[in-house]
Amino acid sequence: MTAPTISRLFSRGITRTLLTPHPVEHYVRSLGVTWSDDPTGATVVAVDRPVADVTVITLRLPAGVDRPAPGAALEIGVVVDGVVHRRHYSPVDSASRSDGLATIAVRRHPGGVVSEHLWSEASPGMRLLLGNPVGEVTLPEARPTDVLLVSGGSGITPMLSIASTLAGEGHCGDGSAGRVAWLHYARRVEDVPFRDRIRELSRAGVEVRVVPTADVNPSDSSDLSDSSDPSPRGPAGHLTAGHLDEVAPWHADATVFLCGPEGLADGLADALGAERYADVLRERFTASNGPVPEGDGGTVTHVKSGVSAHNAGTTLLEGAEAAGLSPKHGCRMGICHTCTAVRVSGATRDLRTGEVDTEPGCLVQICVSAPVGDVEIDI
Ligand code: FES
Structure with missing residues (x-):
């Protein structure tokens, strides 16, 4: 599929078809992309359940991704029913581990979307989304005595x-x-x-x-x-x-x-x-996903410019342009990242994958993201 074709898909209203919740693989296949082509995710290489309710997962980190400093955590994204859920897990490994692998432990919580999903579904080959390392406290470079x-x-x-x-x-x-x-x-x-x-x-x-x-x-x-x-x-x-x-x-x-x-x-x-x-x-780690609103589209508030406009479900970039704004952009198809902006609050759907994400303060590519309910975006 060529770049103009993808761009035209978003412009012609086919967006609405893509917005209907389906398994992630549906959205990915619909754009001719395979999930395993995502170079930014982590691959599960081993799974153990050594004690009751704990899933120990060994991940292969993508090339170029450094493991977090000792004490810090990886942000892991798991897609469940088309919604991205992000959680923070500290690798247990020594900082000297150099094989590109990281081991995390996920304790199963009753009703916990991510922990229940990983407890029942995690297996070698599974792909997980990967965010930036987080952590308020890490072992200092100058080691305390x-x-x-x-x-x-x-x-x-x-x-x-x-x-x-x-x-x-x-x-x-x-x-x-x-x-x-x-x-x-x-x-x-x-x-x-x-x-x-x-x-x-x-x-x-x-x-x-x-x-x-x-x-x-x-x-x-x-x-x-x-x-x-x-x-x-x-x-x-x-x-x-x-x-x-x-x-x-x-x-x-x-x-x-x-x-x-x-x-x-x-x-x-x-x-x-x-x-x-x-x-x-x-060290504290918190899960910060909010609820996902019913239905696509909503009022988009462009925080920097002070302009609010209704968006019926098209991309945030097209919605901003229709509201008279000129956000920075390049490819308009999710490749160059020129259009990246902070989603201050609300939920957006990644139109390439169908995933909905609600985490506040996250960067989103506005050329391939559409609002799900009301959204504040830092434009
Ligand atoms: S304009 Fe290139 S990623 Fe959005």
């Missing part, structure tokens, strides 16, 4: 990356200059994925404890469900100052990283005191 990691639940993944990176650099253990301790909280030790990696970290000099918080039998703590495990037994129950003192008696001068639920953060704040807690480096 003493590091205390505190995590709970899904917070295990960024901490695993940080601990693995430090251990791989010889930052802790016999004869090293630094000290690394890690407290990870989970309802039950057997629910924790990556226990084999945690054992390796323990052997590499990381003072690591997996702390069970539910139905605690003190003899269960930190045994990592492996009677041959050499790691010492340790604390149990919710975080206390005693846990910190037991695992990292030197923590007063350590750089403290936290990733976990509010209850864990509150416990750490109580244990450290407000002044010390203010220095804690806390």
